[in-house]
Amino acid sequence: MEMNALKELYINELKDLYSAENQLVKALPKMAKASDSDELRAAFGEHLEQTREHVARLEKIFEALDESPKGKKCKGMEGLIEEGGELIEEDPGPEELDAGLISAAQRVEHYEIAGYGCVRTYANLLGESEAVSLLEQTLAEEKETDEKLTELAEQINVVAQEAGESESSESHEEETGSKRGKAARKSKSRAARA
DSSP: OOHHHHHHHHHHHHHHHHHHHHHHHHHHHHHHHHOOOHHHHHHHHHHHHHHHHHHHHHHHHHHHHTOOSOSOOOHHHHHHHHHHHHHHHHOOOHHHHHHHHHHHHHHHHHHHHHHHHHHHHHHHHTTOHHHHHHHHHHHHHHHHHHHHHHHHHHHHHHHHHHHHHHHHHHHHHHHHHHHHHHHHHHHHHHHHHO
């Protein structure tokens, strides 16, 4: 690959990340609002501030390249955010929603980790040392956020499982009670006919 072709790819990928981060700035407050867990809500709020900083770093890189960050829509992020939005619209129980929001957020983080890893490598090959430093900083923060979400998931997923088990046993009791009631009514009906 020629250097100018790599630079073109680099700029294109940076534009994709810029679009992704800006979409995330709009989505994170909705995810935080939908969350039932105070810890998860706080994590989304903290990541929103980080994401705004990621946007600012990308703008700094574009400025150094004398390029506009606009002109591309990140369809990958759009799809990930849409899936998270669908989960919120389905309106599951609060524990299930929190577990699902963590899953959606981790998909986003993994997508970003992949994207930032690639552009950091391109920047390194292109000799863009200041961009490498900025991209590595963002990449480290994305990985850290993913780790925090994993820690939260370990707590929240257990709560979701326990809530699901109690709902399942209540449902089983109702079902069993309903069957007993039907059997008792049939028995009374037979006795009345006899």
